[in-house]
Amino acid sequence: MPLIDVRQLTKEYVRTRPVEGRFGAVRTLFTRQQVRTTAVDHIDFSIEQGEVVGYLGPNGAGKSTTIKLLTGVLWPTSGTVEVAGPGGPIVPWRDRQRHARQVGVVFGQRTQLWWDLPLVESFRLVGAMYDVPPDRYRQNLARLRDLLDLDPFLQTPVRQLSLGQRMRGDLAAALLYDPPLLYLDEPTVGLDVLAKEAVRGFVEDANRSGRTTILLTTHDLADVERLCKRILLIDHGRVLYDGPVDGLVARYAPYQDVRIRLDGAAEPAGERWTLGGFTGEREADGRWRFRVRRDQPVHHLLVAVSDGWQVRDLAVEESNLESVVRELYRERRGE
Numbered sequence: 001m002p003l004i005d006v007r008q009l010t011k012e013y014v015r016t017r018p019v020e021g022r023f024g025a026v027r028t029l030f031t032r033q034q035v036r037t038t039a040v041d042h043i044d045f046s047i048e049q050g051e052v053v054g055y056l057g058p059n060g061a062g063k064s065t066t067i068k069l070l071t072g073v074l075w076p077t078s079g080t081v082e083v084a085g086p087g088g089p090i091v092p093w094r095d096r097q098r099h100a101r102q103v104g105v106v107f108g109q110r111t112q113l114w115w116d117l118p119l120v121e122s123f124r125l126v127g128a129m130y131d132v133p134p135d136r137y138r139q140n141l142a143r144l145r146d147l148l149d150l151d152p153f154l155q156t157p158v159r160q161l162s163l164g165q166r167m168r169g170d171l172a173a174a175l176l177y178d179p180p181l182l183y184l185d186e187p188t189v190g191l192d193v194l195a196k197e198a199v200r201g202f203v204e205d206a207n208r209s210g211r212t213t214i215l216l217t218t219h220d221l222a223d224v225e226r227l228c229k230r231i232l233l234i235d236h237g238r239v240l241y242d243g244p245v246d247g248l249v250a251r252y253a254p255y256q257d258v259r260i261r262l263d264g265a266a267e268p269a270g271e272r273w274t275l276g277g278f279t280g281e282r283e284a285d286g287r288w289r290f291r292v293r294r295d296q297p298v299h300h301l302l303v304a305v306s307d308g309w310q311v312r313d314l315a316v317e318e319s320n321l322e323s324v325v326r327e328l329y330r331e332r333r334g335e
């Protein structure tokens with residue numbers, strides 16, 4: 001059995017809103033119009049022990065709602081989630097206590113720590129809440145202090161920590177009790193370059209030799225490129241793509257862009273240029289862009305341009321995750 005098994009998971013939010021119209025203000029006293037949003041719409045996926053999966057999607061796609069369902073904070077409208085655990089599968093929103101021992105959760109946007117207590121006291125409380133045996137607690141704390149360089153602010157109240165320090169504290173608290181599963185919701189949001197590096201290094205370490213299975217939501221694709229072999233891409237609550245990072249690039253951007261800047265007075269007239277069997281377009285900065293499918297012989301284009309034209313510079317640009325995701329989001333928004 002996989003570590004997490006999600007079947008037809010659906011969450012519909014229902015809220016009421018004022019009725020508009022001539023008598024709107026009066027009617028809201030008596031009438032409640034319901035607005036339904038299907039935030040998560042019959043999604044299926046499973047995650048095996050030891051994976052690090054990037055959960056991506058544009059704003060409002062349904063990522064946070066999924067994390068809330070997976071962590072048992074929300075009940076679904078329909079569908080199931082099962083997490084493998086000692087003594088059999090766990091349904092997060094039903095078996096909340098058993099489930100809590102299986103998962104660590106870190107939200108980039110808010111802390112799970114006790115605001116007024118020194119960091120080390122928060123850790124003690126976490127250790128007590130999860131019944132971590134004293135030896136285990138000491139070992140884990142020593143390892144996490146070292147790994148996350150916590151000592152300079154261990155005695156500082158959480159409210160006085162910088163965002164990067166607080167995030168390191170949250171990561172340590174989430175792993176103090178050795179959960180096999182870690183949910184990270186935008187763990188690098190707002191962090192500087194060095195702090196992001198520290199978080200990424202830590203996640204890699206946590207996953208080393210498959211110890212901790214990780215599901216990570218982020219808008220920073222560098223997190224995904226560095227940490228995840230697999231992506232789940234969702235939008236409008238549905239899974240658009242589930243597979244390897246390279247596969248996403250190959251599926252949605254099966255081309256390379258060749259950008260050419262010509263040198264000298266002779267430029268093709270107009271905004272389009274056909275050369276070596278390819279058609280290029282002039283870009284705003286004066287360069288020509290040829291979009292060449294990966295299975296087409298790009299060298300025909302390169303030979304044709306160098307034979308007949310003075311080239312100042314030429315670049316063959318592979319699509320990367322960033323450009324593919326940008327295109328996909330644009331397409332979905334109809335831009």
Ligand SMILES: Nc1ncnc2c1ncn2[C@@H]1O[C@H](COP(=O)(O)OP(=O)(O)OP(=O)(O)O)[C@@H](O)[C@H]1O
Nearest residue numbers: 013015037039057058059060061062063064065066
């Ligand atoms: N409590 C709620 N009541 C009603 N609608 C909600 C509620 N929470 C979220 N939604 C709606 O559900 C949809 C999915 O929201 P969700 O927060 O899961 O998206 P997200 O992918 O996490 O977005 P972001 O990247 O902006 O954090 C959105 O349309 C949102 O407006």
